[in-house]
Amino acid sequence: SQTIHQWPATLVQPVGSPLSLECTVEGTSNPNLYWYRQAAGRGLQLLFYSVGIGQISSEVPQNLSASRPQDRQFILSSKKLLLSDSGFYLCAWSHRGGAGQPQHFGDGTRLSIL
Amino acid sequence: DQQVKQNSPSLSVQEGRISILNCDYTNSMFDYFLWYKKYPAEGPTFLISISSIKDKNEDGRFTVFLNKSAKHLSLHIVPSQPGDSAVYFCAASPMDSNYQLIWGAGTKLIIKP
Numbered sequence: 001s002q003t004i005h006q007w008p009a010t011l012v013q014p015v016g017s018p019l020s021l022e023c024t025v026e027g028t029s030n031p032n033l034y035w036y037r038q039a040a041g042r043g044l045q046l047l048f049y050s051v052g053i054g055q056i057s058s059e060v061p062q063n064l065s066a067s068r069p070q071d072r073q074f075i076l077s078s079k080k081l082l083l084s085d086s087g088f089y090l091c092a093w094s095h096r097g098g099a100g101q102p103q104h105f106g107d108g109t110r111l112s113i114l
Numbered sequence: 115d116q117q118v119k120q121n122s123p124s125l126s127v128q129e130g131r132i133s134i135l136n137c138d139y140t141n142s143m144f145d146y147f148l149w150y151k152k153y154p155a156e157g158p159t160f161l162i163s164i165s166s167i168k169d170k171n172e173d174g175r176f177t178v179f180l181n182k183s184a185k186h187l188s189l190h191i192v193p194s195q196p197g198d199s200a201v202y203f204c205a206a207s208p209m210d211s212n213y214q215l216i217w218g219a220g221t222k223l224i225i226k227p
Binding site for chain 2: 006009032034041042043044046049051090091092094096097099100101102103104105106107108110
């Protein structure tokens with residue numbers, strides 16, 4: 001069966017510091033990968049998605065970036081965090097191809113910027 | 115411009131009764147609709163989906179109904195159990211995308227003992 005691991009679970013960072021959140025998927029190959037952010041009381045906002053190694057599409061302009069160095073690894077980064085980057089970050093994967101493929105989520109990272 | 119709306123931020127239901135969660139959409143170009151359940155400090159978990167060519171899909175205690183003319187879907191949970199207390203998200207898959215989901219803001223369901 002497929003599993004998705006996301007870490008760390010919580011992170012407190014000062015403004016201006018760098019960020020690296022990592023996500024790995026096991027039990028499947030060539031997945032689509034996603035990074036979302038959820039603000040309090042709101043739905044999920046898609047930040048980045050990837051359909052293959054090195055292929056990253058950005059949905060929302062911001063000071064975050066994503067990379068996919070390996071097929072089942074997805075990394076969310078920032079060189080300098082802003083206060084507005086605080087939130088709950090979720091990684092997800094789905095099978096490729098075909099409409100309506102459900103996305104499967106990790107347990108998220110609660111990021112607090114001080 | 116919210117394409118997927120969950121107008122009830124919260125819903126309280128007695129244990130054993132039916133829970134009905136609602137979702138409205140404004141774009142007719144969705145081909146699948148999905149429901150997710152989310153506990154605090156966890157990622158959403160996929161529950162059930164429905165194709166736009168169907169009007170009902172059932173999986174155990176969960177049934178999703180789709181009314182295309184009203185652009186409305188609902189999730190029925192029968193009977194409601196304490197473990198169903200969570201936030202429920204409705205999401206829609208656009209026809210011209212095989213990766214994108216458009217999400218509602220969620221409804222918090224509280225099951226009272």
